[in-house]
Amino acid sequence: EVQLVESGGGLIQPGGSLRLSCAASGFSVSDNYMSWVRQAPGKGLEWVSVIYSGGNTNYADSVKGRFTISRDNSKNTLYLQMNSLRAEDTAVFYCARTKRELLSPNYYYYMDVWGKGTTVTVSS
Amino acid sequence: DIQMTQSPSSLSASVGDRVTVTCRASQSIGSYLNWYQQKPGKAPKLLIYAASSLQSGVPSRFSGSGSGTDFTLTISSLQPEDFATYYCQHNYGNPPWTFGQGTKVEIK
Numbered sequence: 001e002v003q004l005v006e007s008g009g010g011l012i013q014p015g016g017s018l019r020l021s022c023a024a025s026g027f028s029v030s031d032n033y034m035s036w037v038r039q040a041p042g043k044g045l046e047w048v049s050v051i052y053s054g055g056n057t058n059y060a061d062s063v064k065g066r067f068t069i070s071r072d073n074s075k076n077t078l079y080l081q082m083n084s085l086r087a088e089d090t091a092v093f094y095c096a097r098t099k100r101e102l103l104s105p106n107y108y109y110y111m112d113v114w115g116k117g118t119t120v121t122v123s124s
Numbered sequence: 125d126i127q128m129t130q131s132p133s134s135l136s137a138s139v140g141d142r143v144t145v146t147c148r149a150s151q152s153i154g155s156y157l158n159w160y161q162q163k164p165g166k167a168p169k170l171l172i173y174a175a176s177s178l179q180s181g182v183p184s185r186f187s188g189s190g191s192g193t194d195f196t197l198t199i200s201s202l203q204p205e206d207f208a209t210y211y212c213q214h215n216y217g218n219p220p221w222t223f224g225q226g227t228k229v230e231i232k
Contacts, residue, residue, distance in 0.1 A: 037168075037223075045160075045168060045211050045223040058219040061125075094167055103174055109215040110158045110173035117167055 002026035002113050004095050009118030016085050016122075022078040022095030022115055030073040033098035035111060036080050038091035038120075046091075049080065050098060063089075085122045092117040126150050126214055130224035136232040143199040145227045147212035152192045156216035159188055159197045162226075163208045171210075172197065199229075207231055 008020040022034070036048040049059045049069040057069050068081040078095050096111035127150040137143050147157065155175035160168040170179045172188035175195060185200040199206055212224040 044226040045162070045213075047213070047219065047221050047223060050219055050221075060220050099173075101173070103177070106154070108156060108174040109221070110170055110179075111160075111168070111213075112170050112173075112179065114167035114169070 002097075004097065004113055004115035006093065006095055006115040006118035009093065009120045011121045011123065012085055013124050014086060014122055017081070017083045018085065018120060020080040020082065020093055020095075020118055020120070022080075024076045024078065024097075027097065027113075028073075029071050029076050029078050033100055033109065034069075034071065034078045035096045035098045036069060036078075037094045037096060037111070038089075039094070039117075040088070040091045043091075048093070051078070053100075082120070085120075087122050090120060090122050092119050125220055126153060126216060126222060128212055128214055128222050128224040130210075130212060130227045132227060133225065134228040134230060136230050137202050138232045139202055139204055141202045141232075143202050143206075143229060145197040145210050145212075145229075147190075147195045147197070147224050149193045149195075149214055149216075153214045153216035155191050156214050157188070157190070157195045158213045158215060159186075160211045160213065161206075161208045162211065168211065202229070 003025045035050045051069045066084045070079045094117045097113040099112045129148045157175045159172040162168040176188045209226045209228045215221045
């Protein structure tokens with residue numbers, strides 16, 4: 001069964017660090033693009049970061065320089081290292097497989113498998 | 125960055141109604157547009173990708189259309205399980221692949 005399970009969320013003080021994990025099963029994270037998306041309480045979805053199958057990465061401006069996306073192929077796990085956390089980073093964080101599909105002549109990208117999310121609360 | 129604007133922000137409809145949600149991009153994005161459904165406390169679920177391609181397992185009452193800057197998600201006959209919030213998201217060019225602000229579909 002294709003599945004993603006996030007962990008690592010919790011209560012952290014402003015300025016602190018946290019590492020989120022996303023364990024994949026039924027597919028290989030290294031063969032896919034993988035993304036993080038977050039949702040602040042009562043708010044909409046915010047795209048956070050992506051890691052491509054080749055290892056390149058991209059970030060939202062709101063987290064650039066503070067968050068780092070990575071993966072461990074041997075553990076088939078995606079990570080999000082979050083440093084210098086702020087109150088506005090409080091959110092449910094979802095990981096998602098980002099499918100790359102060729103509909104000739106173009107490639108399209110969409111998030112087809114999602115985890116259930118892990119909650120990060122930044123507060124003193 | 126490309127901005128995505130959905131309308132309306134919320135709507136009330138009855139079971140059996142035809143429902144339309146609109147998404148507008150701040151610049152042309154071709155057909156690089158996805159639609160997701162999210163129910164309270166749950167992860168989003170992919171409905172439509174590439175503007176009009178139905179994800180496997182999604183009921184055929186859902187459909188997507190549009191290209192360039194204007195897109196539409198249509199539910200042909202609203203069912204009780206369709207009451208949810210719907211988001212569009214572009215995947216044009218390099219990230220950020222931003223989402224719209226969401227449209228909440230409520231029971232009338």
